[in-house]
Amino acid sequence: MNKEKRLEILTRLRDANPHPTTELNFSSPFELLVAVTLSAQATDVGVNKATDRLFPVANTPQKIYDLGVEGLKEYIKTIGLFNAKAENVHKMCRILLDKHDGEVPENREALEALPGVGRKTANVVLNTAFGWPTIAVDTHIFRVSNRTKFAMGKNVDQVEDKLLKVVPKEFKLDVHHWLILHGRYTCVARKPRCGSCIIEDLCEFKDKTE
Template sequence: MNTLKRREILTRLRDNNPHPETELNFSSPFELLVAVTLSAQATDVSVNKATDKLFPVANTPEAIYALGVDGLKTYIKTIGLYNSKAENVNKACKMLIDLHNSEVPENREALVALPGVGRKTANVVLNTAFGWPTIAVDTHIFRVSNRTKLAMGKNVDDVEQKLLKVVPAEFKVDVHHWLILHGRYTCIARKPRCGSCLIEDLCEFKDKTEH
């Protein structure tokens, strides 16, 4: 895909949604960190249902750590992999208390050192909480990037590095939100809704649908 076409795709996505936001509910960097950690292999909707009950009760490292693993599980048991997630969040809270003054560090290495936090989660937190131009590649972004040929790669790390290389600076802060939402609602996995896609004429996907 050439540079002009890539810029036009990003411009249309921006014009359609100038101020994109995550669909996870949060009101602090710590709440975002917990929500993103819980969202692995789960929907944002299911995470929000759990955190809407959890955060009014406990939304600091001290408060969630005080719940204990079993206490936390009672709030997140509707989310997939809740046992291991409760263990990881509990341990992460202890590390935030002991090592970071109970604050979420604005540092990738410190974030990925937390239990349950990988590169993708760290990228989301750095981008959404702190405004870094990071690009967190999930299954939606991987699919959209490869289908459209915006940034092709064999795995999420390849696509992330390609996007970081080809996406102009003015789009970098918001591009992962645009691509996630596009993949979630238009360029869906089984049958993309090409007929209602605002970048359909620019997309280089060969098996386009009419609907």
């Protein structure tokens, strides 16, 4: 895909949604970190149902740590892999208290050192909580980037590297959200909704649907 097409795609996505953000409910960097950690192999809707119960009771590292692993499980047991996630979040809270004064570090290395936090989660937190121009590549973004030919790669790291190279600076902060929402609601996995897609004429996917 050429530079002009990419620019037009980004411009249309921005015009349609000038101020995109995550669909996870949060009101602090810590709440976002917990929500993103819980969202692995789960839907944002499912995570929100759990955190809407959890956060009014415990929304700081100390309060969640004080719940204990079993107490935390009671709030997140509707989410997939909740046993492992409860262990990770509880350990994460202890580390935040011991090493970071109970604050979420604005630092990639420190974030990725936390239990249950990988590059994708760190990218989301740095982007959405701290305004870094990072691009977290999940299954939606991986699919959209490859299917449209916007930024092709054999794995998420390759797609992230390509996106960082081809997305102009003015779009970098929000492109993660545009692509994930496009993949979630329009360029869906099994049968993309090409007929209602605002970038259909620019997309280089060969098997477009009606």
